[in-house]
Amino acid sequence: MENPSSNTEKLQQDCYNEWMSLQAKRMTELKEALSTGEKDDDKLRDLIRTAMRDFEDYAGKRSEHSCRFSSNYFAPTWNTCLENALLWMGGCRPSSFIRLVYAMCGSQTEHRLANFFNNTNQDIHGLSMALGETRGGIGAGDSMSDLTAEQIIKINELHLKTIEAENKLTKLSASLQEDTADTPIAVAAFYKEVIGQADMAVERALDKHEEDMAGLLVQADKLRLTTLTIIVDILTAAQAADFLLAGKKLHLAMHDWGRSREHRRIEASGGDTIGEVARE
């Protein structure tokens, strides 16, 4: 009979690989739709809905695979060291989505103004466009400079609520982590003559711990999905597409940058850094 734990572990890694491939695919689709100056909001909204459904499906699969074997998700072997150091509850911080909105808004405003000032033949209409006074016809990569005051207020409110929700989950995680320094685990470790000697009570407690951590992962994924959904609802179709594209590019790039940094270290050490090699 097939062992469910080994099967789960294989599924976890396959699930991640599929997720990364899907992100690359969606990135290309969003980029194409935006670069042609897609005016059809319905088409963009379709792409956005698909991207959100992807995340929902991914979270569902993680939840299914994490029960009893959740530890892998809190410092995955398939991630680079850099990504694992940035991890919060098996993924990115939901509040970092909001930081990304601010970053894109700031950089795209700069970008648009720089384009304006580089063109010496600007008239009043050109300046007005540069300052985001007209809303229509914004092409790829500058829609976020058009955030209205109302949108910014809503994003700010979401930021506060998200940080509060993150803090609650962080506290729950702290409490679960602390439990392992309590009965029965710590006490069994103390009274055992031989270090690491098998103990049924400890195994049951560690299984229970992994189950609880899996529950936390589900809650964290839910918060990530809710935060993304609210952001996407606040933004226009073009802004939401730009934002999702930025998120996917950041995730994919961070994985590659982390890998490049590890490669450089492996090369510098003559390729004998055991832990790093295993991640390739």
Place this chain on the structure above:
Amino acid sequence: MENPSSNTEKLQQDCYNEWMSLQAKRMTELKEALSTGEKDDDKLRDLIRTAMRDFEDYAGKRSEHSCRFSSNYFAPTWNTCLENALLWMGGCRPSSFIRLVYAMCGSQTEHRLANFFNNTNQDIHGLSMALGETRGGIGAGDSMSDLTAEQIIKINELHLKTIEAENKLTKLSASLQEDTADTPIAVAAFYKEVIGQADMAVERALDKHEEDMAGLLVQADKLRLTTLTIIVDILTAAQAADFLLAGKKLHLAMHDWGRSREHRRIEASGGDTIGEVARE
């Protein structure tokens, strides 16, 4: 010329291996001193001071080696998945030391009472000993049941302060993690045509991020050391020795239990789980 990064990485892993060996050595020394019913507080205090100095030296070495290459410490490749899922700022939660005090106090009281009731020939003096009313002559493994009300109040006060300090560092870490979803990293990722394309500004930002995280690690190690120092000062020599022994046994056992669980999964999956094998 030797590359400083590869050198640092090797030093980090050697430092951990030395630390685990030293913990095993100190565990044996503490166990021996306690099992002979060591009455000489000075001898026990010497052992305790040595154990504390070990931790101080270890923290000093980690600080030295983590600058610019701190990511390794936040999800070390030399740890098991289970340990990495329990990690807080590159080590255990300082508040878990206090949970360990409570756990030891509870279990040793139970242990002593069980011993009393198993002996049908107890007199009033025996019951008094069992309830911890006499303070002297407590042997190995039951001194923690003798915590006085005054000690418990001090430990409680320390618990609150420690959680507050932990929360401050957790917030700092959240802020550093969020920064990577901002300029220049997120913006460079968005504007690059090729995912993961080399970028000097990004490399500098990631180096700075690793330096800041190294600073956080130093602060977290300082909090761990301060918390341990205060606990040891609140406890009697026998209690402090019992507590340090429990901490070392828990750390060593958790590493072994984590490894056993991974072994079982590797065996169950026919030995083809890449990430797990690398940790051996």
